[in-house]
Amino acid sequence: MNMLDEIMTPSLLLDEVVMRRNIDAMAARVAKLGGKLRPHLKTHKSIDVAAIIEGVGGTCGFTVSTLEEAEYFFAAGYSDLLYSVGLSDAKVPKVASLVRRGCKLTVITDNQAMADRIDARAAEEGVQLSVMIELDVDGHRSGLEPEGEELLALATAISNSRALVLAGVMTHAGGSYSARTEAELAFHAEREVARTRLAAQRLRAAGFDCPMVSIGSTPTASAYVNLDGITEVRAGVYVFFDLVQAGIGVARHEDIAISVLTTVIGHQPAKGWVIVDAGWMAMSRDRGTSDQDVDYGYGQVCDVDGQAIAGVIMTGANQEHGIIAASGADAKLDLARFPVGSKIRIKPNHACSTAGQFSHYDVLRTDGSLARWDRMHGR
Amino acid sequence: MNMLDEIMTPSLLLDEVVMRRNIDAMAARVAKLGGKLRPHLKTHKSIDVAAIIEGVGGTCGFTVSTLEEAEYFFAAGYSDLLYSVGLSDAKVPKVASLVRRGCKLTVITDNQAMADRIDARAAEEGVQLSVMIELDVDGHRSGLEPEGEELLALATAISNSRALVLAGVMTHAGGSYSARTEAELAFHAEREVARTRLAAQRLRAAGFDCPMVSIGSTPTASAYVNLDGITEVRAGVYVFFDLVQAGIGVARHEDIAISVLTTVIGHQPAKGWVIVDAGWMAMSRDRGTSDQDVDYGYGQVCDVDGQAIAGVIMTGANQEHGIIAASGADAKLDLARFPVGSKIRIKPNHACSTAGQFSHYDVLRTDGSLARWDRMHGR
Numbered sequence: 084m085n086m087l088d089e090i091m092t093p094s095l096l097l098d099e100v101v102m103r104r105n106i107d108a109m110a111a112r113v114a115k116l117g118g119k120l121r122p123h124l125k126t127h128k129s130i131d132v133a134a135i136i137e138g139v140g141g142t143c144g145f146t147v148s149t150l151e152e153a154e155y156f157f158a159a160g161y162s163d164l165l166y167s168v169g170l171s172d173a174k175v176p177k178v179a180s181l182v183r184r185g186c187k188l189t190v191i192t193d194n195q196a197m198a199d200r201i202d203a204r205a206a207e208e209g210v211q212l213s214v215m216i217e218l219d220v221d222g223h224r225s226g227l228e229p230e231g232e233e234l235l236a237l238a239t240a241i242s243n244s245r246a247l248v249l250a251g252v253m254t255h256a257g258g259s260y261s262a263r264t265e266a267e268l269a270f271h272a273e274r275e276v277a278r279t280r281l282a283a284q285r286l287r288a289a290g291f292d293c294p295m296v297s298i299g300s301t302p303t304a305s306a307y308v309n310l311d312g313i314t315e316v317r318a319g320v321y322v323f324f325d326l327v328q329a330g331i332g333v334a335r336h337e338d339i340a341i342s343v344l345t346t347v348i349g350h351q352p353a354k355g356w357v358i359v360d361a362g363w364m365a366m367s368r369d370r371g372t373s374d375q376d377v378d379y380g381y382g383q384v385c386d387v388d389g390q391a392i393a394g395v396i397m398t399g400a401n402q403e404h405g406i407i408a409a410s411g412a413d414a415k416l417d418l419a420r421f422p423v424g425s426k427i428r429i430k431p432n433h434a435c436s437t438a439g440q441f442s443h444y445d446v447l448r449t450d451g452s453l454a455r456w457d458r459m460h461g462r
Numbered sequence: 463m464n465m466l467d468e469i470m471t472p473s474l475l476l477d478e479v480v481m482r483r484n485i486d487a488m489a490a491r492v493a494k495l496g497g498k499l500r501p502h503l504k505t506h507k508s509i510d511v512a513a514i515i516e517g518v519g520g521t522c523g524f525t526v527s528t529l530e531e532a533e534y535f536f537a538a539g540y541s542d543l544l545y546s547v548g549l550s551d552a553k554v555p556k557v558a559s560l561v562r563r564g565c566k567l568t569v570i571t572d573n574q575a576m577a578d579r580i581d582a583r584a585a586e587e588g589v590q591l592s593v594m595i596e597l598d599v600d601g602h603r604s605g606l607e608p609e610g611e612e613l614l615a616l617a618t619a620i621s622n623s624r625a626l627v628l629a630g631v632m633t634h635a636g637g638s639y640s641a642r643t644e645a646e647l648a649f650h651a652e653r654e655v656a657r658t659r660l661a662a663q664r665l666r667a668a669g670f671d672c673p674m675v676s677i678g679s680t681p682t683a684s685a686y687v688n689l690d691g692i693t694e695v696r697a698g699v700y701v702f703f704d705l706v707q708a709g710i711g712v713a714r715h716e717d718i719a720i721s722v723l724t725t726v727i728g729h730q731p732a733k734g735w736v737i738v739d740a741g742w743m744a745m746s747r748d749r750g751t752s753d754q755d756v757d758y759g760y761g762q763v764c765d766v767d768g769q770a771i772a773g774v775i776m777t778g779a780n781q782e783h784g785i786i787a788a789s790g791a792d793a794k795l796d797l798a799r800f801p802v803g804s805k806i807r808i809k810p811n812h813a814c815s816t817a818g819q820f821s822h823y824d825v826l827r828t829d830g831s832l833a834r835w836d837r838m839h840g841r
Contacts (some may be wrong), residue, residue, distance in 0.1 A: 088552070091529075091552065091553065092550070092552070110680040125781055137496070148781055149743075149782060168727070168739060168782045168783060169728050169737065169739070170725035170727070171471070171726075173471070173740060174470065175472065186619075187584050189478070192728070193728045194728050194729065196801070196802040196803070197727060197728065197802045197803065200803050217728075219730070223776075224737065224783055224785065225727075225728050225730065225783065226736045226778060233691075257780065276528050279721075280781065341616075346552060347550075348547070348548035348571075348604075349548050349571070349572045349576065349596075349604045351604065354601070357601065358604045360548070360550060363530075363748075363815065364527075366746040367746070367747055368746055368747035368815055369742075369747040370749070373470070399603075401528040401603060401636065402504055402527055402814055402815075403504075403528060403547045403746055404547060406603065420611060422575070423573060423576045423577065423579070424551055424552075424575070426577050433697075435781055436742065436747055436781075439743060440818075442839075460821075460839065
């Protein structure tokens with residue numbers, strides 16, 4: 084592939100063919116269940132990728148993880164956004180500014196103390212904020228228990244507030260990342276649906292409106308069988324997939340759409356090491372496969388065309404150096420296969436964190452050409 | 463500190479008083495040994511910080527880890543730069559462009575195959591390149607054995623090339639990061655000096671010029687006792703320090719100049735967790751203290767003024783969420799100490815990787831004011 088010779092390494096390659104296949108498959112999956120997608124933009128942070136997702140259809144809006152992402156994508160015409168990290172009052176002026184300009188931005192919280200602070204600040208700003216209550220369905224991170232009294236108390240506080248409107252309930256089944264079998268995935272998916280549905284039913288039974296019922300994670304989105312009562316599914320990583328998702332069992336290695344292109348700069352024959360010019364500044368420090376069945380170090384080594392080279396991984400990373408070696412304890416690399424000056428690709432543990440290290444993609448387009456797509460970078 | 467209320471979280475705080483103390487101490491240390499510093503710019507990637515280092519003096523140039531850093535700092539007037547990652551031939555046109563514009567850029571390699579490729583490309587470009595031979599003094603990463611035959615063979619190849627000029631030898635004692643006692647640090651420092659000095663002596667005895675003899679790492683730079691025959695010391699992290707350096711024993715916690723400012727967005731009382739709006743997008747995925755005596759998770763929690771809160775760390779991180787908890791297995795956090803909406807600071811495991819997640823610093827200046835300093839971000 085002489086085309087790649089022009090690219091300075093390390094570089095973030097995106098295979099559009101593979102990505103489109105992933106986008107199509109998830110859209111078809113959720114549509115078949117009668118659901119709508121609210122894809123997460125935090126994985127790719129790319130207007131070009133968002134446009135492809137929107138073109139395929141089946142979406143009811145998008146999800147962001149920072150207000151800077153909201154600004155970036157709102158400026159590009161995406162106006163129905165869910166900011167899926169608990170809002171703090173200091174951020175209300177930024178939210179208010181987006182709302183005033185016509186952005187349908189929904190925010191979340193899981194506690195009354197913050198709801199009160201947000202309400203006071205929103206009232207000062209003279210805007211109404213759509214607020215969802217975050218639920219905890221698996222003890223993973225934040226959120227209220229769907230069965231608890233606090234859910235109704237928080238709904239009451241929001242309803243009695245000056246500037247907040249209850250928009251519904253949402254959760255993220257982050258606990259599903261521990262699943263390793265289809266049965267475990269099904270368990271996480273069913274629990275996420277059932278407990279979120281229950282929270283919505285309890286709110287409605289108590290007289291509250293609950294228009295949005297939002298769930299999601301790439302592992303559970305791959306395993307839902309029934310979305311009755313769920314208004315939207317959030318997922319992000321599925322667009323690119325990665326080694327962690329493959330380890331969970333919801334993707335194959337050939338479904339991984341991004342890789343880091345790097346150049347061999349030296350050999351350490353006594354150790355059986357190949358030294359490349361991609362370190363953790365390129366791969367990130369994410370070691371997400373370290374507690375999975377197969378630990379890929381900092382990534383799976385592939386040839387320049389993207390074909391995995393079995394048993395060869397990036398075992399170590401410094402800031403701008405990577406160490407390529409055999410993954411087996413006694414195995415040694417055939418260094419002649421990796422001549423100095425040649426290029427290889429590394430498939431990442433975690434697409435969000437590796438992509439987060441770059442400000443653009445070098446895209447292998449469906450027509451065989453090469454393009455550069457910017458991504459939002461920095462805060 | 464009401465001043466910090468204006469800062470959107472998460473944010474990268476830089477305490478200028480602490481940083482200047484670190485810069486002064488290292489400059490004094492190396493000057494006392496009669497040495498010169500070539501500080502690494504990859505840690506801070508900031509023109510403001512570089513100017514302070516240069517103002518203190520005792521430098522003979524700077525070190526960069528990418529050619530993008532070389533472009534960035536050359537544009538700001540820094541013209542004597544060492545690119546300390548093995549060069550590949552595809553990057554020669556970028557190097558040549560800098561050299562033609564007057565940048566005194568030195569590059570490195572550790573093998574003849576790459577030297578030949580670089581030479582061919584440099585000859586095509588019509589430039590002469592200053593090349594140092596990289597040495598391996600501790601089996602850490604790349605480089606040639608100082609005692610081996612390959613060193614002389616590579617020096618011969620460079621001397622016989624069309625476009626390369628032998629500039630000397632360099633090494634990075636990355637193995638020193640495993641040191642935990644003063645005796646171990648002294649061992650790594652002495653070995654780095656002795657083996658590098660030997661390589662320079664062997665080259666000169668064989669009739670080669672060896673004007674530059676370059677060593678360095680923050681741990682060994684803190685432990686040198688004699689720099690005879692060494693022309694420069696490279697170090698980078700010492701400017702900010704971090705928990706890893708504290709674990710090695712070359713810094714105290716109060717010497718750590720950067721921290722991430724974050725806001726409490728919720729509590730999980732049953733688990734004793736505080737949820738904050740800084741995740742691994744802010745801290746990075748670096749878990750550098752995980753194999754040290756004290757594992758700080760994703761960082762040490764401090765109050766908003768920067769005072770460490772003993773026994774409280776960031777135990778978990780998602781993209782934009784952090785989990786704050788007690789570090790002891792049975793200990794539970796007093797959540798009332800961390801009210802929703804309040805701010806805390808997190809000191810990082812590794813300054814280079816945490817700072818690498820941000821595009822600017824919020825600087826607490828020596829005069830008590832707040833400033834914004836940009837940093838180079840992205841590739």
